Amino acid sequence: xxxxxxxxxxxxxxxxxxxxxxxxxxxLQKQIRQKIKDPEIDSPxxxxxxxxxxxxxxxxAIEVPSGVRGRMSxxxxxxxxxxxxxxxxxxxxxxxxxxxxRTNELSIFCLRKKDIPVLEVVYPDDExxxxxxxxxxxxFLDSLPGGGGDLEGDSxxxxxxxxxxxxx
Amino acid sequence: xxxxxxxxxxxxxxxxDPEVSTRMIILSSKANVSESEVVNFLHMLNxxxxxxxxxxxxxxxxxxxxxxxxxRELRKLDPYGIFTKERGFAPGDPRxxxxxxxxxxxxxHQMEKEFKILDYVGEALKNPRExxxxxxxxxxxxxxxxxxxxxxxxKEDDK
Amino acid sequence: xxxxxxxxxxxxxxxxQKEIEKAALKFGAEIILPEIDLxxxxxxxxxxGFSAQSSSLKLMIARAMSIVEGKCKxxxxxxxxxxxxxxxxxxxxxxxxxxxxNTRIPVVTYSFTERTKADELFIRMEALATTVxxxxxxxxxxxxxxxxxxxxxxxxxxxxLMENNKVIGTGWTSTKDIIASAQxxxxxxxxxxxxxxxxxxxxxxxxxxxFTMGQEFGAELIQEELSVNAKGAVYLADCQKGEATVLDxxxxxxKVITVNNxxxxxxxxxxxxxxxxxxxxxxxxxxxDVDITELGPLAVQGDWRKAMLNSYCIxxxxxxxxxxxxxxxxxxxxAAAACxxxxxxxxxQQLQEIxxxxxxxxxxxxxxxxxxxxxxxxxxxxxxxxVPEYSQHIGAVGAALLVSGMGNRH
Numbered sequence: 001x002x003x004x005x006x007x008x009x010x011x012x013x014x015x016x017x018x019x020x021x022x023x024x025x026x027x028l029q030k031q032i033r034q035k036i037k038d039p040e041i042d043s044p045x046x047x048x049x050x051x052x053x054x055x056x057x058x059x060x061a062i063e064v065p066s067g068v069r070g071r072m073s074x075x076x077x078x079x080x081x082x083x084x085x086x087x088x089x090x091x092x093x094x095x096x097x098x099x100x101x102r103t104n105e106l107s108i109f110c111l112r113k114k115d116i117p118v119l120e121v122v123y124p125d126d127e128x129x130x131x132x133x134x135x136x137x138x139x140f141l142d143s144l145p146g147g148g149g150d151l152e153g154d155s156x157x158x159x160x161x162x163x164x165x166x167x168x
Numbered sequence: 169x170x171x172x173x174x175x176x177x178x179x180x181x182x183x184x185d186p187e188v189s190t191r192m193i194i195l196s197s198k199a200n201v202s203e204s205e206v207v208n209f210l211h212m213l214n215x216x217x218x219x220x221x222x223x224x225x226x227x228x229x230x231x232x233x234x235x236x237x238x239x240r241e242l243r244k245l246d247p248y249g250i251f252t253k254e255r256g257f258a259p260g261d262p263r264x265x266x267x268x269x270x271x272x273x274x275x276x277h278q279m280e281k282e283f284k285i286l287d288y289v290g291e292a293l294k295n296p297r298e299x300x301x302x303x304x305x306x307x308x309x310x311x312x313x314x315x316x317x318x319x320x321x322x323k324e325d326d327k
Numbered sequence: 328x329x330x331x332x333x334x335x336x337x338x339x340x341x342x343x344q345k346e347i348e349k350a351a352l353k354f355g356a357e358i359i360l361p362e363i364d365l366x367x368x369x370x371x372x373x374x375x376g377f378s379a380q381s382s383s384l385k386l387m388i389a390r391a392m393s394i395v396e397g398k399c400k401x402x403x404x405x406x407x408x409x410x411x412x413x414x415x416x417x418x419x420x421x422x423x424x425x426x427x428x429n430t431r432i433p434v435v436t437y438s439f440t441e442r443t444k445a446d447e448l449f450i451r452m453e454a455l456a457t458t459v460x461x462x463x464x465x466x467x468x469x470x471x472x473x474x475x476x477x478x479x480x481x482x483x484x485x486x487x488l489m490e491n492n493k494v495i496g497t498g499w500t501s502t503k504d505i506i507a508s509a510q511x512x513x514x515x516x517x518x519x520x521x522x523x524x525x526x527x528x529x530x531x532x533x534x535x536x537x538f539t540m541g542q543e544f545g546a547e548l549i550q551e552e553l554s555v556n557a558k559g560a561v562y563l564a565d566c567q568k569g570e571a572t573v574l575d576x577x578x579x580x581x582k583v584i585t586v587n588n589x590x591x592x593x594x595x596x597x598x599x600x601x602x603x604x605x606x607x608x609x610x611x612x613x614x615x616d617v618d619i620t621e622l623g624p625l626a627v628q629g630d631w632r633k634a635m636l637n638s639y640c641i642x643x644x645x646x647x648x649x650x651x652x653x654x655x656x657x658x659x660x661x662a663a664a665a666c667x668x669x670x671x672x673x674x675x676q677q678l679q680e681i682x683x684x685x686x687x688x689x690x691x692x693x694x695x696x697x698x699x700x701x702x703x704x705x706x707x708x709x710x711x712x713x714v715p716e717y718s719q720h721i722g723a724v725g726a727a728l729l730v731s732g733m734g735n736r737h
Binding site for chain 2: 008028045
Binding site: 042043044045046048049050051052053054063064065066067068069070071093094095096097098099100101102 | 336337339340341342344345379380381382383384386408409410411412414415439440441442
């Protein structure tokens with residue numbers, strides 16, 4: 001079982017596939033939940049206070065815009081906790097946390113320079129592309145400790161073993 | 169309608185509990201189950217969770233262990249048509265509810281886009297097969313020149 | 328309630344959303360977000376034609392488009408992006424121009440940091456709310472009747488008496504007690520005109536002491552200096568249509584206001600460095616033993632390159648100028664170097680934060696120092712700088728102009 005960072009950090013498909021293989025996706029939503037459930041909501045709606053962009057200094061210098069540092073204070077801890085990472089190139093990005101290209105560039109760079117297994121795939125626009133992406137991700141997840149061939153683990157999550165790759 | 173965007177929410181006990189998590193359940197368009205079947209199934213599980221029917225599937229909220237159990241059971245219903253991810257805000261949180269805060273939700277459009285390939289993802293999981301995609305290289309300068317000259321000649325001929 | 332549409336790439340990620348809303352609510356306005364769907368975002372983004380990498384900037388463009396296309400009908404627009412973000416600044420300015428060119432909705436722009444507090448936003452929101460609720464006043468292009476404008480600043484108090492679109496009297500005194508200073512300045516303005524307080528049809532007040540003066544004199548118009556100075560400047564410089572920038576290098580703080588059709592849409596204010604203020608020139612003229620009024624013409628004759636000036640600082644910079652004089656340097660070169668230094672420092676500290684639009688209208692007491700005006704133009708690459716008549720009384724002129732038509736004392 002490995003904690004896998006994903007980029008985009010709020011991707012439905014990536015989080016879903018990682019869970020299917022019994023690993024833990026490091027999703028943005030958990031970070032946000034922690035923030036917004038703070039009993040002292042000083043700065044609605046996200047409860048990002050003046051302190052957060054300052055905490056973001058751990059990842060980017062003071063000359064970097066406050067919005068980048070504020071976002072990094074949420075995304076950064078996910079990168080710190082990552083034991084593996086999947087980065088999707090050309091993925092659709094939502095707005096908000098992942099709406100700033102500079103933050104995304106910095107986050108992806110931080111994941112790449114970390115000494116962990118990293119898979120980079122291309123976001124598909126057709127069926128074959130999707131197959132390629134799914135195959136690459138599944139193979140990568142199998143190769144991680146606690147993943148791969150652990151059909152029992154898979155069955156626990158999925159309900160039935162992930163279809164055999166015999167059909168390749 | 170209150171238009172104060174950064175409304176300070178009056179959260180209930182459960183909403184403030186860090187052990188309470190929220191999950192979005194999204195059905196691919198080729199899913200073998202409907203939104204109502206999903207919601208009924210979740211109710212039949214008789215777990216202490218809040219279940220909400222939504223346009224994309226459902227949203228459940230409750231103690232993390234029960235939410236996980238519900239997801240585990242639910243996936244069995246249609247392993248290749250049901251997808252799920254966490255959500256930061258609780259269902260109906262005024263800070264993210266369209267009713268209170270105009271404009272699109274931050275992550276909604278990304279989900280809308282990812283939804284478009286969910287069928288393919290389900291199919292790829294169900295019947296995996298190797299694929300190869302040829303990566304196109306940019307044309308060489310020589311080839312570009314060749315085409316350019318060809319087009320020029322064509323124009324000359326037309327005259 | 329005045330509805331202000333927020334067009335931004337994400338103010339909440341700098342933790343300042345609450346501050347923005349607090350500032351809006353104080354002036355009876357509420358912040359709204361234009362409602363749009365994904366297809367529209369893509370369509371609007373394509374139509375606009377700016378290829379932004381950040382998806383939130385696409386959203387920002389689409390929100391602007393929905394305002395221009397009338398899908399969302401706010402009373403005003405607040406455009407904000409992070410300070411120091413190049414992509415954000417480019418989109419912010421283009422979106423601002425787009426809304427101004429295609430609608431009559433007032434716009435204010437701002438580049439924020441995590442330190443942005445509601446106080447800083449108050450004057451912008453007040454200006455925005457004013458523009459909406461007092462559109463008819465701001466539309467005034469001509470002064471009518473007999474009106475008095477009072478501008479109580481942090482260092483000086485100015486009074487201007489206007490009659491039928493002409494300035495007929497001016498007064499100027501240093502600010503001590505707000506009311507007493509205003510009375511002194513007003514008495515000076517009345518002098519020789521044959522008019523008294525009772526003859527005036529309307530009184531307008533502005534500046535830091537506007538509320539105190541307004542209450543005491545029963546003013547018909549009490550208005551923040553942003554709208555008043557902008558209006559006064561474009562009126563005096565005859566630039567009421569189109570774009571302009573108003574620069575006021577004050578004795579203690581500096582203001583830069585950008586204006587579109589007479590209505591302010593952004594401004595910066597700073598007052599942390601004496602080297603970027605009129606105070607530096609005041610010190611220089613004392614060291615040169617010339618009156619401040621002679622410093623300008625003297626500087627115009629000099630060449631700043633010939634005077635050694637290694638520091639902008641009011642302490643070390645002045646020291647350098649003294650050294651130059653001791654080494655036999657000319658007074659003219661030293662005066663030119665001082666003007667050049669102030670202008671460069673204003674540029675470094677403030678002008679870079681704002682999109683400067685031609686013409687630049689220089690106002691305030693320092694606009695009378697010709698050497699400084701020349702230096703500002705040079706620093707900005709030879710931009711056209713206009714110094715209108717009565718430029719030192721800008722706030723009072725603006726107040727007298729805007730209050731005309733409001734007074735019914737007779």
